[in-house]
Amino acid sequence: MNIDALIVLIAVFNSDDEVLLLKRKSDVHCPDVWSFPGGKVEAEEMPLPAAIRELQEETGIKGKLWRHIGKHQHTYDDRHLAFIFFFCRFDGKKSIQAESEFQWCALDELSAKKMPDANQALIQMLIECRDEELIPEL
Numbered sequence: 001m002n003i004d005a006l007i008v009l010i011a012v013f014n015s016d017d018e019v020l021l022l023k024r025k026s027d028v029h030c031p032d033v034w035s036f037p038g039g040k041v042e043a044e045e046m047p048l049p050a051a052i053r054e055l056q057e058e059t060g061i062k063g064k065l066w067r068h069i070g071k072h073q074h075t076y077d078d079r080h081l082a083f084i085f086f087f088c089r090f091d092g093k094k095s096i097q098a099e100s101e102f103q104w105c106a107l108d109e110l111s112a113k114k115m116p117d118a119n120q121a122l123i124q125m126l127i128e129c130r131d132e133e134l135i136p137e138l
Contacts, residue, residue, distance in 0.1 A: 004079040008051040009038035011087045011126050012063055018104035030116040047084045060097030063088025065136045070125045074118035085122050
């Protein structure tokens with residue numbers, strides 16, 4: 001199956017081990033739900049620089065301690081997407097300048113949030129990383 005877009009998503013953790021969620025706009029795919037920061041990888045762009053760029057564009061912050069978490073593909077009714085999932089830490093030294101509503105959420109509460117269907121597999125990846133103590137501290 002052809003991939004319609006390669007998407008980078010970032011699990012940004014604060015010092016309280018909460019994850020940053022952004023509210024998706026009403027005029028995009030999967031509107032008005034919570035999701036991780038991220039976006040499409042541009043032509044000739046590598047995934048990690050794309051993730052760093054997307055986080056900066058969407059929140060005005062730069063993460064620290066970047067790690068690759070995993071990959072996932074998901075098919076919606078109208079598109080097939082490939083995701084590359086990253087982790088980073090936010091030290092809180094700069095305020096978030098999000099382009100949309102945002103909130104910090106405990107990892108164990110993510111599954112209860114209204115999020116795109118593809119995010120459920122990514123949440124499971126995060127929980128496994130935490131349980132295996134693979135999430136670095138600041």
